[in-house]
Amino acid sequence: MLPEEALVSAIAAAVGGPSGNVVLGIGDDAAVLDDGTVISTDILVEGVHFDLARTAPREVGHRAATANLSDLAAFGLPDGFAGAAEIAAGMREHGVPVAGGDLSRAPVLIVSVTALGRCERPVRRSGGRPGDVLVVTGPLGGQAAAGYTGRVLPRTGEGCALASVATAMIDLSDGIATDAARLARASGTGAIIELERLPRASGASIEQAATGGEDYELLAALPPDADPPVPVTVVGRLTDGADVVLLDAAGAPQSLRGWDHFG
């Protein structure tokens, strides 16, 4: 067995056989669902698959799509890394099927995951209106306070429930200071966040609650008269301005910013 095949076998063993609506999982070029949906994923890494000095960005894009149109979690693995099957096992612990995939060598460990789901009514970032109240589903800043270690769970149940009443929604992956600005900008509104209203995770400062990433709680805009179907905390509102303002307990604007990958 080739080394790559052995690695695929170990990953397939870690996630188990096809389950749920997955009829074809790991080991072929694509995953297949019971409704005929085919999903494939590929990862291209500079220095492994292409040389930027010789390949224009447009050609990198064309090539990446060719590789794919011709696997769902893609791994870039540094030399000597032995934990790929454990990574897959960690994904499997969410109780959802894990299928498909791609493997590549890479200078550092890279994990690229694609998820599929179904919705009746997508709630976008852009549906918020001035006057909507801004609510969050749980305490913030926990990951920042913990140094970004320990497990976090996705709020899929809360998201499904809020979808029935929310005008706009976003998950708090980069901190509410950044993510509220994204929601407001997409909605064409301003926003006011009252910092002392932010529910804080154990050990988190106000700044960590406002700017810490990877909490994955949900921020939703709700009409003022909406009756939230799950427990939420009101933290502010959308305005007819263009600015996103973070107010301290004295009502003074604070300059805080969440995570921006390219800031």
Place this chain on the structure above:
Amino acid sequence: MLPEEALVSAIAAAVGGPSGNVVLGIGDDAAVLDDGTVISTDILVEGVHFDLARTAPREVGHRAATANLSDLAAFGLPDGFAGAAEIAAGMREHGVPVAGGDLSRAPVLIVSVTALGRCERPVRRSGGRPGDVLVVTGPLGGQAAAGYTGRVLPRTGEGCALASVATAMIDLSDGIATDAARLARASGTGAIIELERLPRASGASIEQAATGGEDYELLAALPPDADPPVPVTVVGRLTDGADVVLLDAAGAPQSLRGWDHFG
């Protein structure tokens, strides 16, 4: 506008608005299809999203899935790289909708693409039987001969046509010497490839045709009496042995091996 938002806007402009069966494309946390399918993708990079010295592989997997269960092309961009929108434009040239996505900083450029499609009957790697003939859809070794530059197109039409008769199929991304072994092993068979029968791309040696990667021609196993619906070249057959043998013009076995990411 935050730097990351500006980059998302440039990418969205490069690929155009939602088209085909995509109702929600770039700019929200997920893409949505007209049948309610929701797709999201996220990329996690060592040194950016986690520190392997402090995070066990299983926790990396759990975290990657949380990020996602809470986008379809995901980019890891090195500092100063300005070609992300061009990469997206290159993908768009395939004439398929490009939707969703994720951005991250990374030590080198990383492009991770997920594709969705529909099939009536999935043809796996594992359906081949001893006696099936092995066919390829076009010339091989072209990318190896060209130094892995220039464009390659996916054989989606040929794949759909061959699906009506093939017992097993795989795309030739890592060279027929490697990919035929994958198909045979998955099918529980051996295989014989006659090297002089391999259709060679312009300028390609027999060795390049046998071991070169990224051609994306298709290798299919067909019942001996099958009538291929598209032009193909017979290059060998599946056997009831366990070995994959590459024979030269004199019938002598040659030791050639294609690409293995971890070989």
